[in-house]
Amino acid sequence: MSTMLRINRDKCGYCGTCVAVCPEDALELIDAYLSLERECIACGICARACPLGALEVVHEE
Amino acid sequence: MKNNYDMLVIGGGPAGALAAKTAAEAGNSVCIIEKRPAIGTPVRCAEGVGKELLKQFIKPDPRWISAEIERARLIAPNGTTVSLEQDKAGNEVGYVLDRKIFDRELVWQAAEAGADVIVKTRATAPIMENGAVRGAKVLSVGTPAEIRADVVLAADGTEAQFARWAGLDTTVPLREMMSCAQYLLTDIDIDAGSTDFYLGNDIAPEGYLWVFPKGERTANVGIGISGRKSRDGARAKDYLDRFVAKNFPGGKTIECIAGGVPVCRPLPCTVADGLMVIGDAARVVDPLTGGGIGNAMFTGRLAARVASGCISTGNCSKEALMPYDTEWRASRMGAFLERNYKVKEYFITLDDAKLNTLADSIANISLKEFSVSALIRELIKRNPKMLFELKALKDALA
Numbered sequence: 134m135s136t137m138l139r140i141n142r143d144k145c146g147y148c149g150t151c152v153a154v155c156p157e158d159a160l161e162l163i164d165a166y167l168s169l170e171r172e173c174i175a176c177g178i179c180a181r182a183c184p185l186g187a188l189e190v191v192h193e194e
Numbered sequence: 195m196k197n198n199y200d201m202l203v204i205g206g207g208p209a210g211a212l213a214a215k216t217a218a219e220a221g222n223s224v225c226i227i228e229k230r231p232a233i234g235t236p237v238r239c240a241e242g243v244g245k246e247l248l249k250q251f252i253k254p255d256p257r258w259i260s261a262e263i264e265r266a267r268l269i270a271p272n273g274t275t276v277s278l279e280q281d282k283a284g285n286e287v288g289y290v291l292d293r294k295i296f297d298r299e300l301v302w303q304a305a306e307a308g309a310d311v312i313v314k315t316r317a318t319a320p321i322m323e324n325g326a327v328r329g330a331k332v333l334s335v336g337t338p339a340e341i342r343a344d345v346v347l348a349a350d351g352t353e354a355q356f357a358r359w360a361g362l363d364t365t366v367p368l369r370e371m372m373s374c375a376q377y378l379l380t381d382i383d384i385d386a387g388s389t390d391f392y393l394g395n396d397i398a399p400e401g402y403l404w405v406f407p408k409g410e411r412t413a414n415v416g417i418g419i420s421g422r423k424s425r426d427g428a429r430a431k432d433y434l435d436r437f438v439a440k441n442f443p444g445g446k447t448i449e450c451i452a453g454g455v456p457v458c459r460p461l462p463c464t465v466a467d468g469l470m471v472i473g474d475a476a477r478v479v480d481p482l483t484g485g486g487i488g489n490a491m492f493t494g495r496l497a498a499r500v501a502s503g504c505i506s507t508g509n510c511s512k513e514a515l516m517p518y519d520t521e522w523r524a525s526r527m528g529a530f531l532e533r534n535y536k537v538k539e540y541f542i543t544l545d546d547a548k549l550n551t552l553a554d555s556i557a558n559i560s561l562k563e564f565s566v567s568a569l570i571r572e573l574i575k576r577n578p579k580m581l582f583e584l585k586a587l588k589d590a591l592a
Contacts (some may be wrong), residue, residue, distance in 0.1 A: 147462040150454025182421040184430035
C-alpha cells in the first residue's frame with residue numbers, strides 16, 4: 134500500500150499556505166498552480182492548513 | 195536579460211518594491227523578479243492598513259484607496275459591540291486599499307527609480323558559493339537563466355522558499371499559520387466607515403472574521419482560523435460560508451481568494467551571507483491583527499538602506515548585513531511584534547464566556563487613544579476579578 138498527496142486543482146486557490154507549513158519543502162506554488170516538486174512524506178500538515186480543502190492524503194492498494 | 199546586478203529582489207510585493215526603489219534611488223543596479231505574470235494579482239490580502247504607517251512610505255492617493263475608515267468595531271460572541279472611534283484630535287484609523295493598483299504603483303515607483311522588473315520569472319534555487327548567496331537560478335517564461343548579485347533580498351511572501359533554500363528555516367508551525375479565505379461581496383448592507391472584527395470560537399477559532407468596506411455596499415468579508423483548528427467541514431471557507439449565509443444572504447461574490455498568514459514570531463535571524471529576508475517571508479506580520487503591509491514596507495526600505503552601504507564597501511557578509519536585523523528588532527515595529535505576539539497568545543486561550551465578559555466590560559466606554567495598549571489598559575482596569583488571568587496581558591505591555 135502506498136500513501137500519497139492528492140491535489141484537487143479545481144478546489145485549490147493557489148494561495149501557498151500549504152507551501153509554508155510543509156516540513157519537507159515538497160510543495161511549490163508555480164505561477165497559478167500548485168505542484169509537488171520534491172519528496173512528500175504524506176504527513177498531512179498541508180491538508181490540515183488548506184483553507185479550501187484542496188489537499189488530501191490518500192492511501193492506495 | 196541582464197545577468198548581473200548589485201541587488202536582486204525576489205518578489206514584487208510591497209516589501210520587494212520598497213527595497214528596490216530605495217536601493218535604486220541610492221544608485222544601485224537593481225532587479226525585481228516576480229513569479230506571477232502580473233504585479234498585484236491575484237490579491238491575497240484583506241487590504242487594511244493604518245494611515246500613519248502608510249504615510250511613512252507613500253502619499254495616499256485615491257486611485258488605490260477603496261475606503262477611508264473612521265472606526266473599528268469588535269463584535270463579541272454574544273453580539274456585544276465595542277466601537278473604537280477615530281479620535282477628534284486627529285488620531286487616525288486607516289484605509290482599505292485596492293492592492294491590485296497599490297502594488298503596481300509601488301513597483302512603478304521602483305521602476306521609475308531605475309530598477310529592472312521581470313515578471314513570470316521565478317527563482318528555482320540560490321546560487322551558492324562558499325556558503326554565501328551570490329544570486330539566483332531562475333526560470334524566466336520557461337527559460338533557465340542565472341542572475342548574479344552582490345546581495346539578494348528574499349521578499350517571496352508567505353511561501354518564503356528562497357531563504358529556506360539558502361539554509362534558513364522559514365517553516366511555519368501549523369498552529370501559527372492562519373488559514374484564511376475571503377470573498378469580495380457586493381450589494382450588501384454595511385457601515386462603509388467601519389472595519390468590523392467578529393470574535394468567537396464558533397465564528398473563527400483562534401482567529402477572527404472581518405468585514406472591511408471597499409465602498410458603500412461592497413466589502414472584503416474574510417476569515418482567518420488557526421491551522422490546528424482547520425479540518426474537513428471546519429475549514430476557513432466553511433466558517434466563512436456559514437457567516438455569509440446568515441449575515442449577507444443576498445450578497446454577490448465577485449472575487450474568492452484564499453491565503454495563509456504567519457502569526458509566529460519573526461525568523462530568529464533575517465540575514466545570511468549575501469541574503470536579507472524582508473516582509474511576510476521574514477515573518478514580520480503583526481501576530482494580533484495579521485497586518486503585514488506596513489511592516490513589509492518598513493523592512494524592505496530598511497534592508498535596502500543597509501544593503502546599499504554594504505554594496506558600496508564590497509562586503510555583503512552576514513556580519514555586514516546584520517545591522518538590518520538588529521535595527522528592525524530594536525525599532526517600534528520590533529517591540530510591537532513581540533508585544534502583540536504575547537497578546538495574541540493570551541487571547542487565543544479565551545473561551546466565548548470570557549470574551550463576552552471582557553467585551554461587556556468596555557462596551558460603553560470611549561477610548562481616548564486608538565491603540566492596542568489603550569484597549570488592554572482599559573481591560574485590565576475594568577476587570578479586577580480577572581487580575582490573575584490578565585497578568586499575561588499586563589506583562590505583555592511592560
